[in-house]
Amino acid sequence: MTADQRKHLAVLAAIWAALLFAPYWMPFFGGYTALGSRVLVLGLGAMSVNFLLGFTGVLSFGHAAWFGLGAYACGLTLKHIALSTPLGLLAGTLVGGVAGALLGALLVRRRGIYFAMVTIAFGQVFYYIAFQWLSLTGGDDGLRGFARQPLDFGLFQIDLLHNDIYFYYFVLFCFAVAVGLMAFILGSPFGRTMIAIRENERRARFLGIPVELHIWIAFALSCFFMAFAGSLYALVNNFADPRMLHYSLSGDFVIMAVMGGMRTFWGPLLGAIVFVVLQDYISSVTVNWMSFIGLLIVLIVLFFPRGFLGMLRPRRTA
């Protein structure tokens, strides 16, 4: 027990230390600060997908829709409503999360492949809206003309736009808050019922757990996290485009979660690191970078079906 806990805390400390000092050690390996911010944001997205996939056992293939809605809402807020980064984030999180929660209510009775199909369908609806609504979203050209604003604390300001390192720490702070909240939920009794549903839905139902309601809450929470990640992503690039809502991006998030280890808490972050960094490096070398990611996924699914972190776990959890 103590040894386990100690190990757990040591791992946590290592993860946070690595993240905290990332702007300083990344350049040694050819990384750069903006890449770090992107990894964190996509990692948060993958962890949000995994919140549902790994801990409730429900596979959504349309989560990019909430990610993209968050990005558009954040961008449009900054462009038209108010020049405030926190307000943009709040608006993005609310719009994406509420849309996800509302549609989630229609989804919770479906299971397995049917659930995944309906999530794709809903996701594509938003994709085509973003693609066609030229006057609002800029269509296929994407949404431009907004930029992240300095954080104003009255006495002093933090310039997020021109200082990449400040922005990285801002993203890291947001990431830490979201991940902390996620861990808190998973550790709560509600989080336990999510795992119970994943393990044996019928048994959970016989125990008196309102399964549909709990899946809906888990789905809605996951959408809020996803929309938060999407809003951050709009700030990373100062740009949003319809591909952020496309199901292929949903697929990328699922790939990150599966690659990293979908039943582990930190696995998706590791998956996102591998995915994003590989994409960044290999795509500079060859245009066929997708083949390499594809090959990696095939190898992982064949030999390490529990992902990177899953294979590190001792057998007793198997």
Next chain:
Amino acid sequence: MSKKRQSLATLDRRTFVKAGGVAALSQVAAPFIISARGETALKIGVDEPLTGTYAAPGKNEVLGCQLAVDELNAKNGILGRKVEMLTEDSTSGDAGTAVQKARKLIERDNVNLLVGNVNSALSQAMAQVSNEKGIMHIVPGGHTDPITGADCKWNVFRVCNTTRMEANAVCGLLFKTYGKKWHFITPDYAFGHTLYQGCEADLKKLGGTVTGNELTPLGTTDFSAYLIKARAANPDVLVVLVQGNDMVNCLKQISQFGIDKQIHVAGTQQELESVEAMPPEARVGVWMFEWYWKQASGTPGLDAFIATVRKHTGGKVPTARNWFGYVTVHAYALACEKAKSIEGKAVAKALGGLELPPEVKLQPNKVYFRGGDHQLMLSAFIGELLQKGDGDPENLFKVNSIVSGDSIAPTVEETGCKMQMPA
């Protein structure tokens, strides 16, 4: 309780050790990076489509840039500094990726000049990034008007035509030759939208009518539904505005359906990359090229340019895209030499108003960057497609006239550009 305290103590020690280690490492890191900066060559970051529907023009622009870089390095570089070129695949239509790559080139590689893109929407998205970072940016081949119009920026220049210039170059001729009822097939993004607006305005002025406009998403492979609608509308001319592989697919299907036997097929911008990828029977209609390799003999530097490109492409002739890339890098080098500096604002000032020398412009008319909107005034080569090569298997276009850029471009005021240099 004691357990908890113990584990907290472990956390502290481990964090401390790790943090200490990383902090120690960072002490070594900082001077290492700074020492590397002074020795770097002048860097040109090229962010162009190497995959997807615009892969062929994208790769040709990259080749054009590379030829110019080779020429510069063989002489004196730029201001005595070697020139290094970094290439990234922006994809053909994914603006998010193009933005990401532009940031990578600027933030990680510290490029002095950003080059790109073939795709108009991607060019606009990249221009926002380069402007935010204050980096010189030349758009070799993205045509949509706002880049050097309503959305113009002090650091952004463009080599290829605007969509309005393309429309002005051929609409009159199309109207006169083929008739007044037009039906459009338009790519559904920035380039298509502004090109359609330009053609529509010109057509209205001439007294013609539009029977319909089919908006097709970039990367469409099956045009049959659009073509059936176009045929049912019974226009005089079917105006094809899509580009790249989309153009190839569309014209192939037009000839398979036999539409070219019933309706005249034409368009504005046409490119050698697309024409060569088409079956001969699909090569029909009146078009404009933005640069064409077969010109009157005696054009200075042209034969040498053709020979160099042939050497690099296994015998293929240069296309307009090769020329765009070539002009992009040479224009930047000329501006740096003129300004005697590589500092962004000085170079931008020098490039505004710069006239291209004969060995770079490779055509008869005067070619220069307009200072007011940073648009290159280049000629339009207007003529007809040939089904079979005339004299050379790649001479697939008969040039009827070469019109100077000044005569087809709207004035700076009409473009809506209000150029503002930073303080």
